[in-house]
Amino acid sequence: MTLAAATNENLANLSNTLIYSAMAVYTLAFFAYITEWIFGGRSKIGRTAAALTSRTETKAPDVTVQKGGSTAVLERPKVVVRAAAGARDVPDGPGAHGGDAQGDLYGRVAVSLTVLAFLIELGGVVARAASVERAPWGNMYEFNITFSTVAVGVYLTLLALKKNVRWLGLFLITTVLLDLGIAVTVLYTASDQLVPALHSYWLYIHVSTAILCGAVFYVGAVSTILYLFRDSYENKLASGGKPGQFATSFLERLPASASLDKFSYRVNAAVFPLWTFTIIAGAIWAGDAWGRYWGWDPKETWAFITWVAYACYLHARATAGWKGRKAAYLALLAFGCWLFNYYGVNIFVSGKHSYAGV
Amino acid sequence: MSKTTTGAPADATADDQDLGTAGSQLSTAPKEELPNLPSLGVIGWARWFWRQLTSMRVALLLLLLLSLGAIPGSLIPQSGTDETKVADFRSANPTLGDVYDKLGLFHVYSSVWFSAIYILLFVSLIGCIVPRTWQFVGQLRGRPPGAPRRMTRLPAYTTWRTEAEPEQVREAALALLKKRRFRAHLAGDAVAAEKGYLREVGNLAFHIALIVLLTAFAWGQLFKMEGNKLVVEGDGFSNTITQYDDFKSGNLFSQDDLDPFSFHLDDFTGTYETSGPNKGTPRTYQAALDYSVGAYGKDRKTIVKVNEPLEIGDSKVYLTAHGYAPVITVRDGKGNVVYSQAVPLLPLDSNVTSSGAIKVMDGYRNAKGVREQLGFQAFFLPSYVPGNEVASQFPALTNPVLNLEAYHGDLGVDSGIPQSVYQLDKSHLKEFKNSKGEQLRENLKPGETMQLPGGAGSVTYEATKEWANFQITRQPGSGWALGGAITAIFGLAGSLFIQRRRVWVRAVKGDDGVTVVEMAGLGRSESAKVPEELGDLAGILYDQAPGAPTDTGAESDGVSDSDAASAEGAEN
Numbered sequence A: 001m002t003l004a005a006a007t008n009e010n011l012a013n014l015s016n017t018l019i020y021s022a023m024a025v026y027t028l029a030f031f032a033y034i035t036e037w038i039f040g041g042r043s044k045i046g047r048t049a050a051a052l053t054s055r056t057e058t059k060a061p062d063v064t065v066q067k068g069g070s071t072a073v074l075e076r077p078k079v080v081v082r083a084a085a086g087a088r089d090v091p092d093g094p095g096a097h098g099g100d101a102q103g104d105l106y107g108r109v110a111v112s113l114t115v116l117a118f119l120i121e122l123g124g125v126v127a128r129a130a131s132v133e134r135a136p137w138g139n140m141y142e143f144n145i146t147f148s149t150v151a152v153g154v155y156l157t158l159l160a161l162k163k164n165v166r167w168l169g170l171f172l173i174t175t176v177l178l179d180l181g182i183a184v185t186v187l188y189t190a191s192d193q194l195v196p197a198l199h200s201y202w203l204y205i206h207v208s209t210a211i212l213c214g215a216v217f218y219v220g221a222v223s224t225i226l227y228l229f230r231d232s233y234e235n236k237l238a239s240g241g242k243p244g245q246f247a248t249s250f251l252e253r254l255p256a257s258a259s260l261d262k263f264s265y266r267v268n269a270a271v272f273p274l275w276t277f278t279i280i281a282g283a284i285w286a287g288d289a290w291g292r293y294w295g296w297d298p299k300e301t302w303a304f305i306t307w308v309a310y311a312c313y314l315h316a317r318a319t320a321g322w323k324g325r326k327a328a329y330l331a332l333l334a335f336g337c338w339l340f341n342y343y344g345v346n347i348f349v350s351g352k353h354s355y356a357g358v
Numbered sequence B: 001m002s003k004t005t006t007g008a009p010a011d012a013t014a015d016d017q018d019l020g021t022a023g024s025q026l027s028t029a030p031k032e033e034l035p036n037l038p039s040l041g042v043i044g045w046a047r048w049f050w051r052q053l054t055s056m057r058v059a060l061l062l063l064l065l066l067s068l069g070a071i072p073g074s075l076i077p078q079s080g081t082d083e084t085k086v087a088d089f090r091s092a093n094p095t096l097g098d099v100y101d102k103l104g105l106f107h108v109y110s111s112v113w114f115s116a117i118y119i120l121l122f123v124s125l126i127g128c129i130v131p132r133t134w135q136f137v138g139q140l141r142g143r144p145p146g147a148p149r150r151m152t153r154l155p156a157y158t159t160w161r162t163e164a165e166p167e168q169v170r171e172a173a174l175a176l177l178k179k180r181r182f183r184a185h186l187a188g189d190a191v192a193a194e195k196g197y198l199r200e201v202g203n204l205a206f207h208i209a210l211i212v213l214l215t216a217f218a219w220g221q222l223f224k225m226e227g228n229k230l231v232v233e234g235d236g237f238s239n240t241i242t243q244y245d246d247f248k249s250g251n252l253f254s255q256d257d258l259d260p261f262s263f264h265l266d267d268f269t270g271t272y273e274t275s276g277p278n279k280g281t282p283r284t285y286q287a288a289l290d291y292s293v294g295a296y297g298k299d300r301k302t303i304v305k306v307n308e309p310l311e312i313g314d315s316k317v318y319l320t321a322h323g324y325a326p327v328i329t330v331r332d333g334k335g336n337v338v339y340s341q342a343v344p345l346l347p348l349d350s351n352v353t354s355s356g357a358i359k360v361m362d363g364y365r366n367a368k369g370v371r372e373q374l375g376f377q378a379f380f381l382p383s384y385v386p387g388n389e390v391a392s393q394f395p396a397l398t399n400p401v402l403n404l405e406a407y408h409g410d411l412g413v414d415s416g417i418p419q420s421v422y423q424l425d426k427s428h429l430k431e432f433k434n435s436k437g438e439q440l441r442e443n444l445k446p447g448e449t450m451q452l453p454g455g456a457g458s459v460t461y462e463a464t465k466e467w468a469n470f471q472i473t474r475q476p477g478s479g480w481a482l483g484g485a486i487t488a489i490f491g492l493a494g495s496l497f498i499q500r501r502r503v504w505v506r507a508v509k510g511d512d513g514v515t516v517v518e519m520a521g522l523g524r525s526e527s528a529k530v531p532e533e534l535g536d537l538a539g540i541l542y543d544q545a546p547g548a549p550t551d552t553g554a555e556s557d558g559v560s561d562s563d564a565a566s567a568e569g570a571e572n
């Protein structure tokens, strides 16, 4: 009995050490990303400006048509891709390193450090789960460390899938540090118990998908914000304005606004069915545990509001007058609802879900 | 259009003509119409109103309103969930309470204005789905539109020259596209093909599933019932309204809807973690029941656990709480038993420190032979650890101690004012005093007896039973709601992940007698998949109609066109 308690104690301490170590490594990664951005600032890039200001003469697409003489070797036909109606034909930025070799090196170092920190943090979460002998989301401290681990996991998965997302790194790691900082200072709770209503495999399904959805929505929200900046930058250039030095250096290196917009749409749309499922899993669990599948409990209500807000966003994109920036504002509003459901409802509102303390 | 539109060429109309109907009917989304006010009469207005209501813009607005409208209900106490909090709020802020009352803010989700929003949304949804379904059926009956005149304007395009005959190329293209499960047909000098109709099916299925879900939910709200019953081990319950401790039901529920059944609580078992950081955490909570369905149903045995209700007909029996019920025997001065019963006590914390009251209402006469009532304030620790008198140290019955405070007089139960069974109204009660003249209060272990002073009788703590609280609910339509929800997820996935796209393959003889093949693709939304798939198809077709060497200088059709700033039809 005492032996078991000691093991648990040791595991809890190990978890804390790992979380602090992860924070240290994330901090190193953060500085490496910063260095990448700084080095990247040395290179002079102005592709967007070039693309937007040379538009007086609209360019023909680069079509390579077989016109060779009577050579025997023939190339296979190439597909020419054109931008959609009304979309700007702007190339994507080169990423934070801005094409600078040294910057790129630091970027790679940053990603490697992120991987390392992720593994350490994952270890911390697992040790915490082992020490309390249940899933690591019984209170907000555990929820926070799990959430940031999953968010970084989503980012690294996208990178592993060879998606162009390295530009997300700095923004993601900054907020991960913030999230962990709040977790260890304000929210830290020693291991505690779960009430029996929490024992159900629907809980595991419901909460784990909720965390995953939140992490993906978060990635979507970051790229939406960057889209808004990049879009006003492009608008300014297109209307002949002259953005500031910093804005130019910084925004120039991000993907084109159309790419950012598409990326955030894809991310949000891809996870929306999972969010729908999360709510339904929650309803099934509530049906089993509380005898009603829907009761307008504050947590339920905000999950519903978040769902409707994302549905609004998806609708908006199908409605001509609401595309682009307006839809982006809706996406941010929807993510705000998600955040409020996570933090606000736990802190400000009491309901059946506020069982585990803050 | 939004600000993102830049430099759209002035020849957009020319573009449209070039594309013809190639991009038409690629979805069933309603066309955006600007609200220009009709000058017609009542019918004109009605039609205008209907068209507005079923437009995407208004659907969007109503959805926004719905989410905004749901917010106050999560911040203001709701009478449906917590009546006492509402009462507290009202007494703390009387004026604000009145305003909230007028606005229905204490029951947002059944208020007039909230209902108005979702009913409008509902009507909008139906008004939108029906024409879209017809339109889609029409699209399925018809064929994909023919190739646009200038295919270079489409978002994905490729071309090559071949020595194969145009007919051969078209035939090969038709066979290829059909094999790839496109709906394809020959239209003039080109093959027109379309794929991904499941996107539309998914979208319609999703919206229809929403209707089913909402209807099932509303149905459930109207016909639901919910009641609670506390049962001590050895006691039973039969499903009639009078047996419930409390009972709530929807507006259209009638007593005849109660499923006929009864049950008997044989045994309640709770086991708890005995060590580690989770010491005291319940590991199992289960109630062993004997139940029978219908008037003459045969007895069956079952186990009900916290997340595993017993289902009988449409009703579900949930185990929601448990506690202890000490068995108490009270005797009068002559030794006659005047009270003998298990008394359920209310748990106060997670270690089941409990409190309650024992009320002896009739049959007791005091030492002088005068009728009186007896009351005992009970405080119970299932695991008493010496030194800690105020809280139990573990939830199981390891060392139970019952603390009793004795009173006599008038319990006030006949005053007509409803009284909690767990509390004593001490206003007309007198304390029994011990030999030192203090309030009589004793700790009892099972089997022990406390004597009341002056031959007033005695009270014995015989043993401990457990009680379980059962919530019995009936919510018809939940099967439909679940079915709707699952359909909605699949429909949504189909709608979001499937691309609806068209491919055209034109093969004609050029001026020099060599066949020119042109291929183009168009998606419902701009996506990297469309050009990828087109390249793939072109590669296969190219193998069947290999490239031909050309005269230098001969230009392929249309590609040199320089004002190629935009292509119509690709949205998103």
Ligand code: HEM
Pocket (backbone or CB within 6 Å): A310, A311, A314, A315, A317, A318, B027, B028, B029, B030, B054, B055, B056, B057, B059, B063, B121, B124, B125, B126, B128, B129, B203, B207, B210, B492, B495, B496
């Ligand atoms: C309860 C209200 C509604 C909800 C929650 C809802 C939700 C959604 C969602 C989540 C989507 C995205 C799936 C997709 O893009 O295919 C969608 C698409 C769509 N909805 Fe709704 N909807 C509602 C009502 C309506 C109404 C009233 C209309 C008719 C005006 C409508 C028309 C459409 C159309 C046309 C699309 C497809 C857009 C596209 O193809 O990109 N919806 N809806």
